[in-house]
Amino acid sequence: MERVEHHASFGGWQDVYQHDSISLGCPMKVGVYLPPQVKDGRVPVLYWLSGLTCTEQNFITKSGAQRFAAEHGIMIVTPDTSPRGESVADDPSYDLGHGAGFYVNATQQPWAANYRMYDYVVEELPALIEATFPADDRRAIAGHSMGGHGALVAALRNPGRYRSVSAFSPIVAPSQAPWGERAFTAYLGDDRSAWEQYDTIELIKTVRERLPLLIDQGLDDEFADRELRPSLLQAACEAAEHPLILRQRPGYDHSYYFIASFIDEHMAHHAAALFQ
Numbered sequence: 001m002e003r004v005e006h007h008a009s010f011g012g013w014q015d016v017y018q019h020d021s022i023s024l025g026c027p028m029k030v031g032v033y034l035p036p037q038v039k040d041g042r043v044p045v046l047y048w049l050s051g052l053t054c055t056e057q058n059f060i061t062k063s064g065a066q067r068f069a070a071e072h073g074i075m076i077v078t079p080d081t082s083p084r085g086e087s088v089a090d091d092p093s094y095d096l097g098h099g100a101g102f103y104v105n106a107t108q109q110p111w112a113a114n115y116r117m118y119d120y121v122v123e124e125l126p127a128l129i130e131a132t133f134p135a136d137d138r139r140a141i142a143g144h145s146m147g148g149h150g151a152l153v154a155a156l157r158n159p160g161r162y163r164s165v166s167a168f169s170p171i172v173a174p175s176q177a178p179w180g181e182r183a184f185t186a187y188l189g190d191d192r193s194a195w196e197q198y199d200t201i202e203l204i205k206t207v208r209e210r211l212p213l214l215i216d217q218g219l220d221d222e223f224a225d226r227e228l229r230p231s232l233l234q235a236a237c238e239a240a241e242h243p244l245i246l247r248q249r250p251g252y253d254h255s256y257y258f259i260a261s262f263i264d265e266h267m268a269h270h271a272a273a274l275f276q
Protein backbone atom coordinates (compact mmCIF):
# COMPACT_ATOMS: atom_id res chain seq x y z
CA MET A 1 0.00 0.00 0.00
CA GLU A 2 1.34 3.40 -0.94
CA ARG A 3 0.49 6.30 1.36
CA VAL A 4 -0.75 9.30 -0.64
CA GLU A 5 -2.08 11.52 2.19
CA HIS A 6 -1.00 11.95 5.82
CA HIS A 7 -2.70 14.40 8.21
CA ALA A 8 -2.43 14.68 12.01
CA SER A 9 -5.96 14.39 13.45
CA PHE A 10 -7.09 14.25 17.12
CA GLY A 11 -3.81 12.76 18.26
CA GLY A 12 -3.82 10.16 15.48
CA TRP A 13 -3.48 10.21 11.72
CA GLN A 14 -5.92 10.52 8.85
CA ASP A 15 -4.17 8.83 5.96
CA VAL A 16 -5.14 7.82 2.44
CA TYR A 17 -3.53 4.82 0.77
CA GLN A 18 -3.56 3.51 -2.77
CA HIS A 19 -3.20 -0.16 -3.65
CA ASP A 20 -3.81 -2.54 -6.55
CA SER A 21 -7.03 -4.45 -5.84
CA ILE A 22 -7.13 -8.07 -6.95
CA SER A 23 -10.94 -8.28 -6.74
CA LEU A 24 -11.48 -5.11 -8.75
CA GLY A 25 -8.53 -5.27 -11.13
CA CYS A 26 -7.63 -1.61 -10.70
CA PRO A 27 -5.87 0.73 -8.28
CA MET A 28 -8.08 1.76 -5.34
CA LYS A 29 -7.84 4.56 -2.82
CA VAL A 30 -8.82 3.95 0.79
CA GLY A 31 -8.89 6.26 3.81
CA VAL A 32 -7.41 4.89 7.04
CA TYR A 33 -7.84 6.76 10.32
CA LEU A 34 -5.25 5.55 12.84
CA PRO A 35 -6.32 6.54 16.38
CA PRO A 36 -3.67 7.45 18.97
CA GLN A 37 -4.15 4.04 20.67
CA VAL A 38 -2.28 2.25 17.84
CA LYS A 39 0.91 3.29 19.66
CA ASP A 40 0.01 0.71 22.32
CA GLY A 41 -1.14 -2.22 20.19
CA ARG A 42 -3.83 -3.47 17.87
CA VAL A 43 -7.23 -1.79 17.70
CA PRO A 44 -10.64 -2.76 16.26
CA VAL A 45 -11.80 -1.44 12.90
CA LEU A 46 -14.96 0.26 11.64
CA TYR A 47 -15.47 -0.07 7.90
CA TRP A 48 -17.45 2.88 6.48
CA LEU A 49 -19.18 2.59 3.07
CA SER A 50 -20.15 5.82 1.36
CA GLY A 51 -22.97 6.56 -1.05
CA LEU A 52 -23.53 7.45 -4.68
CA THR A 53 -21.04 9.92 -6.20
CA CYS A 54 -18.66 9.56 -3.22
CA THR A 55 -15.00 8.65 -3.03
CA GLU A 56 -12.85 7.80 0.00
CA GLN A 57 -12.86 11.55 0.74
CA ASN A 58 -16.48 12.37 1.64
CA PHE A 59 -16.65 10.71 5.03
CA ILE A 60 -13.14 11.68 6.13
CA THR A 61 -13.61 15.36 5.26
CA LYS A 62 -17.26 15.87 6.27
CA SER A 63 -18.36 13.53 9.08
CA GLY A 64 -16.10 14.63 11.93
CA ALA A 65 -15.79 10.99 12.98
CA GLN A 66 -12.08 11.18 13.80
CA ARG A 67 -12.73 12.91 17.17
CA PHE A 68 -14.85 9.96 18.33
CA ALA A 69 -12.61 7.30 16.79
CA ALA A 70 -9.74 8.81 18.78
CA GLU A 71 -11.79 8.85 22.00
CA HIS A 72 -12.79 5.19 21.64
CA GLY A 73 -9.61 3.85 20.03
CA ILE A 74 -11.18 2.65 16.77
CA MET A 75 -9.53 2.60 13.34
CA ILE A 76 -11.81 3.75 10.51
CA VAL A 77 -11.36 2.39 6.99
CA THR A 78 -13.16 4.20 4.17
CA PRO A 79 -12.88 2.64 0.71
CA ASP A 80 -13.83 4.33 -2.54
CA THR A 81 -17.33 3.40 -3.76
CA SER A 82 -16.44 1.64 -7.02
CA PRO A 83 -13.58 0.57 -9.23
CA ARG A 84 -12.31 3.43 -11.39
CA GLY A 85 -9.98 4.15 -14.28
CA GLU A 86 -10.02 4.61 -18.03
CA SER A 87 -10.29 0.85 -18.61
CA VAL A 88 -13.15 0.42 -16.10
CA ALA A 89 -16.70 0.48 -17.52
CA ASP A 90 -18.66 3.62 -16.72
CA ASP A 91 -21.93 5.37 -17.47
CA PRO A 92 -22.58 9.10 -17.82
CA SER A 93 -25.27 9.08 -15.10
CA TYR A 94 -24.37 9.45 -11.42
CA ASP A 95 -26.16 6.26 -10.29
CA LEU A 96 -24.34 3.69 -12.43
CA GLY A 97 -20.66 2.96 -12.98
CA HIS A 98 -17.94 5.00 -11.30
CA GLY A 99 -19.03 6.08 -7.83
CA ALA A 100 -21.98 3.67 -7.90
CA GLY A 101 -20.65 0.16 -7.28
CA PHE A 102 -23.62 -0.78 -5.05
CA TYR A 103 -21.38 -3.24 -3.16
CA VAL A 104 -22.32 -6.20 -5.39
CA ASN A 105 -20.33 -8.68 -7.48
CA ALA A 106 -21.50 -7.90 -11.02
CA THR A 107 -22.26 -10.84 -13.30
CA GLN A 108 -23.20 -8.90 -16.44
CA GLN A 109 -20.91 -7.36 -19.05
CA PRO A 110 -19.29 -4.91 -19.28
CA TRP A 111 -19.44 -4.57 -15.49
CA ALA A 112 -18.38 -8.07 -14.43
CA ALA A 113 -14.72 -7.45 -15.29
CA ASN A 114 -14.19 -4.98 -12.44
CA TYR A 115 -17.33 -4.41 -10.37
CA ARG A 116 -16.78 -6.82 -7.47
CA MET A 117 -17.26 -4.43 -4.56
CA TYR A 118 -18.88 -7.08 -2.32
CA ASP A 119 -15.76 -9.28 -2.41
CA TYR A 120 -13.52 -6.24 -2.05
CA VAL A 121 -15.25 -4.88 1.04
CA VAL A 122 -16.01 -8.17 2.80
CA GLU A 123 -12.87 -10.18 2.00
CA GLU A 124 -9.97 -8.42 0.30
CA LEU A 125 -9.90 -5.13 2.18
CA PRO A 126 -10.14 -6.53 5.76
CA ALA A 127 -7.40 -9.08 4.97
CA LEU A 128 -5.19 -6.29 3.65
CA ILE A 129 -5.92 -3.95 6.57
CA GLU A 130 -5.32 -6.62 9.21
CA ALA A 131 -2.03 -7.65 7.55
CA THR A 132 -0.74 -4.10 7.07
CA PHE A 133 -1.89 -2.03 10.08
CA PRO A 134 -2.13 -2.56 13.85
CA ALA A 135 -5.71 -3.78 13.40
CA ASP A 136 -7.26 -6.90 14.88
CA ASP A 137 -10.26 -8.92 13.74
CA ARG A 138 -12.84 -7.05 15.80
CA ARG A 139 -14.82 -5.49 12.96
CA ALA A 140 -17.82 -3.18 12.67
CA ILE A 141 -19.46 -1.85 9.52
CA ALA A 142 -21.54 1.23 8.74
CA GLY A 143 -22.50 3.38 5.79
CA HIS A 144 -24.73 5.98 4.19
CA SER A 145 -27.45 5.54 1.57
CA MET A 146 -25.97 3.15 -1.06
CA GLY A 147 -23.26 2.52 1.54
CA GLY A 148 -25.87 1.87 4.21
CA HIS A 149 -27.29 -0.80 1.91
CA GLY A 150 -23.77 -2.23 1.49
CA ALA A 151 -23.14 -2.29 5.24
CA LEU A 152 -26.45 -3.99 6.06
CA VAL A 153 -25.98 -6.61 3.34
CA ALA A 154 -22.37 -7.37 4.37
CA ALA A 155 -23.38 -7.79 8.02
CA LEU A 156 -26.52 -9.84 7.37
CA ARG A 157 -24.75 -12.23 4.97
CA ASN A 158 -21.73 -12.84 7.16
CA PRO A 159 -22.72 -13.98 10.65
CA GLY A 160 -19.90 -13.51 13.16
CA ARG A 161 -17.80 -11.34 10.85
CA TYR A 162 -18.97 -7.99 12.28
CA ARG A 163 -19.71 -7.19 15.91
CA SER A 164 -22.04 -4.32 15.01
CA VAL A 165 -23.70 -2.60 12.07
CA SER A 166 -25.29 0.81 11.59
CA ALA A 167 -26.48 3.00 8.75
CA PHE A 168 -27.60 6.51 7.95
CA SER A 169 -30.44 6.79 5.44
CA PRO A 170 -29.84 3.34 3.90
CA ILE A 171 -31.38 1.98 0.70
CA VAL A 172 -33.07 -1.00 2.38
CA ALA A 173 -35.00 -2.46 -0.54
CA PRO A 174 -32.96 -1.87 -3.71
CA SER A 175 -35.15 -4.33 -5.62
CA GLN A 176 -38.13 -2.01 -4.99
CA ALA A 177 -36.55 1.40 -5.67
CA PRO A 178 -35.39 3.15 -8.90
CA TRP A 179 -31.66 3.53 -8.01
CA GLY A 180 -31.42 -0.12 -6.98
CA GLU A 181 -33.50 -1.51 -9.84
CA ARG A 182 -31.38 0.32 -12.42
CA ALA A 183 -28.07 -0.76 -10.88
CA PHE A 184 -29.12 -4.36 -10.22
CA THR A 185 -30.48 -4.79 -13.75
CA ALA A 186 -27.16 -3.57 -15.17
CA TYR A 187 -24.85 -5.43 -12.77
CA LEU A 188 -26.86 -8.60 -12.04
CA GLY A 189 -29.23 -8.98 -14.99
CA ASP A 190 -33.01 -9.26 -15.34
CA ASP A 191 -33.50 -12.32 -13.14
CA ARG A 192 -34.69 -10.79 -9.89
CA SER A 193 -33.95 -13.92 -7.91
CA ALA A 194 -30.24 -13.00 -8.30
CA TRP A 195 -30.94 -9.67 -6.59
CA GLU A 196 -32.19 -11.17 -3.32
CA GLN A 197 -28.69 -11.82 -1.93
CA TYR A 198 -28.10 -8.05 -2.02
CA ASP A 199 -31.47 -6.88 -0.67
CA THR A 200 -31.78 -6.21 3.06
CA ILE A 201 -35.53 -6.78 3.09
CA GLU A 202 -35.07 -10.22 1.55
CA LEU A 203 -32.10 -11.16 3.76
CA ILE A 204 -33.92 -10.21 6.97
CA LYS A 205 -36.44 -12.97 6.30
CA THR A 206 -33.89 -15.79 6.58
CA VAL A 207 -30.82 -14.41 8.34
CA ARG A 208 -29.22 -16.73 10.94
CA GLU A 209 -27.67 -14.06 13.20
CA ARG A 210 -29.99 -11.47 14.76
CA LEU A 211 -27.42 -8.64 14.90
CA PRO A 212 -29.23 -5.43 15.96
CA LEU A 213 -29.53 -2.80 13.21
CA LEU A 214 -29.00 0.84 14.24
CA ILE A 215 -30.50 3.16 11.62
CA ASP A 216 -30.78 6.95 11.57
CA GLN A 217 -33.20 8.41 9.04
CA GLY A 218 -33.87 12.12 8.47
CA LEU A 219 -37.56 12.99 8.14
CA ASP A 220 -36.79 15.73 5.59
CA ASP A 221 -34.73 13.35 3.43
CA GLU A 222 -35.61 14.04 -0.19
CA PHE A 223 -34.88 10.41 -1.16
CA ALA A 224 -36.72 8.63 1.68
CA ASP A 225 -40.05 7.74 0.09
CA ARG A 226 -38.84 6.80 -3.39
CA GLU A 227 -35.34 5.34 -2.90
CA LEU A 228 -34.72 4.44 0.77
CA ARG A 229 -38.12 3.16 1.96
CA PRO A 230 -37.45 2.84 5.71
CA SER A 231 -41.02 1.70 6.40
CA LEU A 232 -40.30 -1.52 4.47
CA LEU A 233 -37.40 -2.24 6.82
CA GLN A 234 -39.56 -1.57 9.85
CA ALA A 235 -42.20 -4.01 8.57
CA ALA A 236 -39.63 -6.68 7.63
CA CYS A 237 -37.92 -6.48 11.03
CA GLU A 238 -41.25 -6.69 12.84
CA ALA A 239 -42.29 -9.73 10.78
CA ALA A 240 -38.97 -11.53 11.37
CA GLU A 241 -38.58 -10.27 14.96
CA HIS A 242 -35.20 -8.84 13.95
CA PRO A 243 -33.86 -6.22 16.42
CA LEU A 244 -34.05 -2.72 14.90
CA ILE A 245 -33.28 0.67 16.44
CA LEU A 246 -34.76 3.13 13.94
CA ARG A 247 -34.25 6.77 14.91
CA GLN A 248 -36.35 9.13 12.81
CA ARG A 249 -34.91 12.64 13.02
CA PRO A 250 -37.23 15.58 12.31
CA GLY A 251 -35.76 18.28 10.06
CA TYR A 252 -32.72 16.35 8.82
CA ASP A 253 -32.08 15.71 5.12
CA HIS A 254 -29.89 13.22 3.21
CA SER A 255 -26.64 15.14 3.53
CA TYR A 256 -23.41 14.82 5.50
CA TYR A 257 -24.74 17.56 7.83
CA PHE A 258 -27.10 14.83 9.09
CA ILE A 259 -24.30 12.27 9.41
CA ALA A 260 -22.06 14.72 11.27
CA SER A 261 -24.90 15.48 13.70
CA PHE A 262 -25.24 11.88 14.92
CA ILE A 263 -21.94 10.17 14.08
CA ASP A 264 -20.96 10.34 17.78
CA GLU A 265 -23.92 8.10 18.66
CA HIS A 266 -23.00 5.60 15.95
CA MET A 267 -19.37 5.53 17.11
CA ALA A 268 -20.54 4.90 20.69
CA HIS A 269 -22.80 2.08 19.45
CA HIS A 270 -19.88 0.42 17.66
CA ALA A 271 -17.50 0.98 20.57
CA ALA A 272 -19.91 -0.76 22.96
CA ALA A 273 -19.91 -3.85 20.73
CA LEU A 274 -16.23 -3.79 19.78
CA PHE A 275 -14.97 -3.48 23.37
CA GLN A 276 -17.53 -5.82 24.94
Ligand SMILES: N[C@@H](CCC(=O)N[C@@H](CSC=O)C(=O)NCC(=O)O)C(=O)O
Residues within 6 Å of the ligand: 050, 051, 052, 053, 054, 058, 062, 094, 144, 145, 146, 147, 254, 255, 256
Ligand atom coordinates in the same frame (compact mmCIF):
# COMPACT_ATOMS: atom_id res chain seq x y z
N1 LIG B 1 -28.30 13.49 -7.66
C1 LIG B 1 -27.56 13.71 -6.49
C2 LIG B 1 -27.31 12.39 -5.81
C3 LIG B 1 -26.00 12.28 -5.11
C4 LIG B 1 -26.11 12.17 -3.61
O1 LIG B 1 -26.98 12.72 -2.96
N2 LIG B 1 -25.16 11.42 -3.07
C5 LIG B 1 -25.15 11.19 -1.66
C6 LIG B 1 -25.37 9.75 -1.42
S1 LIG B 1 -26.93 9.26 -2.14
C7 LIG B 1 -27.00 7.57 -2.00
O2 LIG B 1 -26.14 6.79 -2.09
C8 LIG B 1 -23.81 11.66 -1.10
O3 LIG B 1 -23.34 11.14 -0.11
N3 LIG B 1 -23.23 12.67 -1.75
C9 LIG B 1 -21.91 13.17 -1.41
C10 LIG B 1 -21.86 14.25 -0.38
O4 LIG B 1 -20.73 14.58 0.05
O5 LIG B 1 -22.92 14.77 0.02
C11 LIG B 1 -26.34 14.50 -6.84
O6 LIG B 1 -25.59 14.09 -7.75
O7 LIG B 1 -26.16 15.54 -6.23
